[in-house]
Amino acid sequence: MNIRNILFLACFVFFQSSCNFFINPENVPLLPLMKEGNYYDITINGIHFGGSRSWIERWDIIKKSYDYRGLKVLDLGCFLGFNSICIKKYRGAQSVTGVDYQSLDQAKILAQAFETDVNFIFANFDDDNIDYEALLGFDYDIVFCMSLFHWVHNKDRFLAYLSKFNKIIFEGHQPAEVEIERFKKLGYQSKILGTSYTGVHQMTEKGRTIILFYK
Numbered sequence: 001m002n003i004r005n006i007l008f009l010a011c012f013v014f015f016q017s018s019c020n021f022f023i024n025p026e027n028v029p030l031l032p033l034m035k036e037g038n039y040y041d042i043t044i045n046g047i048h049f050g051g052s053r054s055w056i057e058r059w060d061i062i063k064k065s066y067d068y069r070g071l072k073v074l075d076l077g078c079f080l081g082f083n084s085i086c087i088k089k090y091r092g093a094q095s096v097t098g099v100d101y102q103s104l105d106q107a108k109i110l111a112q113a114f115e116t117d118v119n120f121i122f123a124n125f126d127d128d129n130i131d132y133e134a135l136l137g138f139d140y141d142i143v144f145c146m147s148l149f150h151w152v153h154n155k156d157r158f159l160a161y162l163s164k165f166n167k168i169i170f171e172g173h174q175p176a177e178v179e180i181e182r183f184k185k186l187g188y189q190s191k192i193l194g195t196s197y198t199g200v201h202q203m204t205e206k207g208r209t210i211i212l213f214y215k
């Protein structure tokens, strides 16, 4: 093997390991069945779960963007909870609460597999009787609202809730200028953190900008 091949192999191994999440091998059977066609594309312990959005790409943006150590984090529309789990396990958040109106069973199993504790709450932001304060409170240092706003029907009420927080990490379906304008009206400044793409195999597909809104 010549030096070029060795270098190539080293880069390949580094790239593979940097795209991989490792959990205790004994916990691998706990991983829920994540089939092709899933939302997240992720590799755990070398097992590749295919999906339409690269989790590592988004995680790379999120993890570098903020110092989460010691913070109380709220993850709205948490889905499988990867964000909640990774912030708690790898970024030292004091506590993380993930909220969604889909079953949180898989998210709970994943948190167990990653040996971390996340508080998962079932809630529908379009429930007419939702009492945000009673259910979720406002005692969070930073809130994630990623690829959720588009799906919430009662946008005014949801925005009124969101605007109680000083720091929001947001990913919308609209171009960055539109989202920035929306939050500017609510008194927020903004910082673009990065862009992630839908369709891992077609990087030309529409990108979504991840933005920190802060007061």
Ligand SMILES: C[S@@+](CC[C@H](N)C(=O)[O-])C[C@H]1O[C@@H](n2cnc3c(N)ncnc32)[C@H](O)[C@@H]1O
Binding pocket: 076, 077, 078, 079, 080, 083, 099, 100, 101, 102, 123, 124, 125, 126, 145, 146, 147, 148, 151, 152, 153
């Ligand atoms: C596209 S996924 C985004 C998941 C995650 N935030 C991310 O960016 O990786 C949208 C999530 O929002 C949740 N969701 C949509 N409408 C909701 C509502 N009215 N109340 C609570 N959760 C909702 C969905 O169940 C889904 O898990």
